[in-house]
Amino acid sequence: MHDEILTIDNLSTKFFTENGTVRAVNDLSLRVGRGDVFGIVGESGSGKSVTARSVMDLVDSPGRITDGSIWYRNEEFTDRVREDHPNAVEDGAVDLLELPESTRHGLRGSAFSMIFQDPASSFNASLTVGEQIAEAVEVQRRAHANPRSTRARTSGSNYSLKNYALSTVFPSKRFVTRASRDRAIELLEMVGIPDPVQRADEYPHEYSGGMLQRAMIAQALAGEPDVLIADEPTTALDVTIQAQVLDLLAELQEETGMTILLITHNLGVVARMCDRVGVMYAGEIVERGTLEDVFDDPVHPYTQGLLGSIPDLEGREGRLHPIAGNVPSLFEHEMEHRCHFADRCPKAMEECLEHPPEFDARGSPHHAARCYLAETTYSEAKALPEGYFSEADDPAMEQTETAATDGGGE
Amino acid sequence: MIPERLKASLKREFHQSLLAKVGLGLLILILFLALFAPILATHDPTTSRYWDDQGNSYPPLGITYDTEIAQEGERVEYTVEPTTEHLLGTNNVGEDIYSKFLYGARTSLLVGFFGTGLAVLMGVPFGLIAGYYGGRVDDSMMRVADIMLAFPSLVLAVALIGVLGAATIPIPDPIVMAGFAEDMPEYMILPGSVTIVVALVTWVWFARVARGEAMAIRSEEYVKAARSMGASNRRILVTHVLPNSLTPVIVLATIQVAAIILLESSLSYLGFSGTTLSWGYEIQQGQAYLSTQWWIATIPGIGIVLAVIGINLLGDWLRDSLDPNIEGEHGG
């Protein structure tokens, strides 16, 4: 039963801003099987990107992972870490949050890679695409030059400021080597960029959006990662290009057998690509399971609402169905201890005023939902009276309502 | 003149920033010293020969220095003691350093404010016209500006003063006129050449900023509308374009006051200011005595640094709170 490459347990990530603490991700658990394509869907602001960044340890400054564990299962890595950090290892997997930063960062590119929504701003405009991909290759090449030492896989230890200063004068001191450049060209070819030799020497602004997203995929594949995290990889692209990029991802996944964590707004994309799905709402996974569990037999009223517009699994154009109501505030001091969806839920009941735990749901053993309807059936008798929450709502509601709808349709 | 939103932003930035408060405090202090110099001064700053009975200038309180004096044809060691009469001592020609410090603040601020004002008066209309009309006018005006910018301002300023001569303008001192300070000089000396010259070498910056604003505003709908309704160009410039370019001009002017104070001190250090009541001049005077009476050159420098820091801090504060392009705050 140990085939999960990535297991997240009770992860909480908070942003400590001047105006209060934002609970971007709260008590989130999920399991991703090796070689699976795991989809995460949810409205804008539900915490999808923060979850992904938490895995990579890329959460920006006022933000911090405050609780939970992220288990990564890779025999070679586990063996390497066991000696130095015995308490991070359990049952053959490593809890990344127990590791020192440098060791964790050594996993970037080799264990986890990430591709981002907007390729144009995710490349450095003043370096050639080939150079930037070659950098990713080089990072891995240097890390593997000394596989025994975990220190060698940490960032920075093998390239000092002195080296960089020297490299501006002596080409031989450059970080990126000829071999890495050649490999970058191979990677560009692999993702279907014509004329890769010439293209490698071009700057990002000379690429089209679709091309650049391919290049970013090439960059992410440089370290042959176990898990590829794709944060809305097609949102910024034209519809026709979207399909091509998704085809490419599917193809690469088949070839390499890597695991993909696919974040998207688009249910059609989920239906087409994913084996498992997690639905996020207000920083929590409210329902998760296999594609069939979630799409054919949703338990959570939020999932049901999202799917409202999807006729069937083959529906390709399906987007998140906007649900009436406002996205809840994620400020810790404004969050009540109830089901966060209750104010928008058509089936809100008295027990929903107590925050629901995650329940096993019918269907496959993977199916779970944070909703009392997984255990009980809805009855009019327990329903909260109409307008129960609107009293308490603040006047800014109308404004946020449109924001929610916008987000849903993005 | 300043919209509410900007006022709020100024206030918030001020409350958050310790440095802004320090800057305002420093500027108020220097302004106070300069304004009330005749009252605060203990001696007429232009009176020399305040020496001890051996002909040595006094050190500041708490400091002594050794020198040699001639006694009965022989040179003997002699220690000069400070006197409470001259708090910061006296300089090489025996002028009271403390009183000169106060009057130096006056000169610096006079040149700083008048010079900046003059530069604004020259640069802003120039830039507005160039930016508003565009085309040929703009091209040729900006060529002139390019030549000005192409030049090290200190070199140009020195060359100009070399030609103009270091003329000064005496301004009656209102405090002395009103009888509050009997023994003080009746006139304040505004180094006229220096003021004109610093304006001549800095106006281009104002022209550039005003031009950029005018170009941006020219294409705004309401300006187009005003023009289509037959408003004259002059009217549009004065009622629409000018008020809108005020914010960046104010920010720039603040920074320029600091730059001009530095430039003035350099010019007077080089001996081109035409008045001896200047921090830069005093530093030059003290340079030869660095090894024995280091305070002569040191004290005025502290004045320059404090004044310029204060104004720079205010400039930073204005820039951070008025300029929407700089460091916007984006919440999650």
Add this chain to the structure above:
Amino acid sequence: MTFGKFLVRRLLQGVFVIWGVITVMFALRAVSPGDPVNLILDQAAGEELRQQVREDLGLDQPMYIQYLDYLQGIVVGDFGFSYQSSRPVLPMVLERVPATLELAFAATIVALIISIPLGVVSATRRNEPADYGATIGSLVGISTPNFWLGLMLILILSVQLGLFPTGRRPVAFHDSIWIALTTFHLGPLITWFHHIILPAVALGTYFTALITRLTRSGMIDELGKPYVTATEAKGLPGVLIRYKHVLRNTMIPIITVLGLQLGTLIGGAVITEIVFSWPGLGDRFIAAVNNRDWPLLQGVVVFIAISFVLINICVDALYAKLNPKVAAQ
């Protein structure tokens, strides 16, 4: 191809600017009071001799002829003769160039070496002691007049501690290098180095402070951009993220600002030379102004304008090289 065009356009603009400077200088001389003949000859010289000198110098010609003559002279490298010493102006200017160049370069190097890492540290460790230190230090740095700073350095490091000489340049850099290479005798080079440290620090401090400030605020902006996260995600060493990626992009706008600050560097060099008795162009320039030695003054100013234009072109070329979008245009 495009770079060649760019260069030609900038050179033409530069020629225009230099012509403007020459003309302004000429006009200044025309309106300046005083008879140059008095500067050349003794008070006692007779009227006949005076007239002779006037004719020799072409001062009896109409203004426009004098102007054209002067322009023509400059084109062929003839800047006339100094009133004061009767020597040709051009060598009087050129012989002073190395000293000023040494000083300006040394100051620039001091500034770059200190300011860039300081700005980077300040931006990447925001609100830590290092950042506060750098912020306050650079505030004081841009607010201190360099001549006073120079005197304070002399006071503390030379007069009190005796670590450095108080000024002068006993040996030229190129000479000391030549001696080092031919006789393996490092003494002169060390002497040179010893003498240039204080002037270079005095002149470089303002720029150190300025570049630190610009680097800090530029880096903070740049660090918030998405490509930085993407670069972190691929596991690149932090040094490369900060310097090769972020700093490089930060420098692009900073270079433009620095181009505009070159005038300040040259102006600062003038006054630093006075403080440290450094025998450079600035020293000669101030002497020329004080003596109303117009040919020499014009020579120095025109020379400064020419070098200024050339350096500016280099700065623009560097800008274009760092910023591929500009180069592509």
